[in-house]
Amino acid sequence: MYKFLIMEHILNPWPWYVSGPLIALVMALLLYFGKTFGMSSNLRTLCAIGGAGKFSDFFKFNWKSQLWNLTVVLGAIIGGYIATQYLSNDSKTDLNPKTIAELQTMGFEDAGNTLVPNEIFSLEAINSPKALLILIIGGLLVGFGTRYAGGCTSGHAITGLSSLQKPSLIAVIGFFIGGLIMANLILPLIF
Amino acid sequence: MMKFIKFLLVGIFFGIVLVKSEAVSWYRIYEMFRFQSFHMYGIIGTAIACGVLFLQISKKGLIKSFSGAHIFVPKKDNGTVRYIIGGSIFGLGWALIGACPGPMYILLGTGVYTMLIVIAAAIVGTFIYGILKDKLPH
Numbered sequence A: 001m002y003k004f005l006i007m008e009h010i011l012n013p014w015p016w017y018v019s020g021p022l023i024a025l026v027m028a029l030l031l032y033f034g035k036t037f038g039m040s041s042n043l044r045t046l047c048a049i050g051g052a053g054k055f056s057d058f059f060k061f062n063w064k065s066q067l068w069n070l071t072v073v074l075g076a077i078i079g080g081y082i083a084t085q086y087l088s089n090d091s092k093t094d095l096n097p098k099t100i101a102e103l104q105t106m107g108f109e110d111a112g113n114t115l116v117p118n119e120i121f122s123l124e125a126i127n128s129p130k131a132l133l134i135l136i137i138g139g140l141l142v143g144f145g146t147r148y149a150g151g152c153t154s155g156h157a158i159t160g161l162s163s164l165q166k167p168s169l170i171a172v173i174g175f176f177i178g179g180l181i182m183a184n185l186i187l188p189l190i191f
Numbered sequence B: 001m002m003k004f005i006k007f008l009l010v011g012i013f014f015g016i017v018l019v020k021s022e023a024v025s026w027y028r029i030y031e032m033f034r035f036q037s038f039h040m041y042g043i044i045g046t047a048i049a050c051g052v053l054f055l056q057i058s059k060k061g062l063i064k065s066f067s068g069a070h071i072f073v074p075k076k077d078n079g080t081v082r083y084i085i086g087g088s089i090f091g092l093g094w095a096l097i098g099a100c101p102g103p104m105y106i107l108l109g110t111g112v113y114t115m116l117i118v119i120a121a122a123i124v125g126t127f128i129y130g131i132l133k134d135k136l137p138h
Helices: A002-011 A016-032 A041-049 A063-086 A097-105 A129-148 A153-162 A166-190 B002-020 B026-033 B039-059 B081-097 B101-110 B115-135
Strands: none
Touching (some): A016 A153, A016 B002, A016 B039, A041 A063, A041 A129, A063 B101, A129 A166, A129 B081, A129 B115, A153 A166, A153 B101, A166 B026, A166 B081, B002 B101, B026 B039, B026 B081, B101 B115
């Protein structure tokens, strides 16, 4: 009976007060192993591996010293697979009904039934130039912005704010300026 | 090889936590930026609170790294412009595709194969920054 209850809790979506501390644990483990929690650095490493050092000194560094972080990435991909294949039931994302209604008027049919909207991310959707452009522009903005800002959610919002660094606070304010503009002003225009 | 297994395991754990917390959900990010749910704020808030606690305890020397050294978080460079502008550009992308650099890879693992396009574009974006770096205000 207990076993059943525990399994039920694991298969259901995890509440925020469980998830947040576990993310802090990821940061703590990496610091314990003498590294830092920063996912966007991997994009720079991948550039360096691809030979970008020929074009900019920014990519001239010993990328082999970053292989540990690419290993974290590999693990994260595997983790995503394990979580969806073995640790999930068919429960939907418990979104605010207002959000669901709002997204419906924008043309998103089943908000919360999947992790990402099929209207943008499905293999059929990317036949349309609109969805394809969204993926490309979104990726470019994230890749460029995160390096310009010197970090992303893991490096600035989690690690930077946990270590009470002012630059990270400014960066996170920036994240929200951009995010609020996109979600409140631009997304309603394009959908 | 053994050296890398611990990082692989941390990565697997990270991937599982972000899927189960729904932090990789495009809809959760949208909802957060529309202030329609506490969920994401709860996650980020408790993560930071626990992170602060962990780092304060480490600072007192009560927790050491596995090699016995001090737990150390590198200092970010001083500045304002790069953080506010770079951060805003990142934020625009984050809310558009609903994924930051961690979830991009995790979502690929959940079977969202079109994330490969996003990842490729993000690599190009990082490359463009590397080319323009010296011309940009920091």
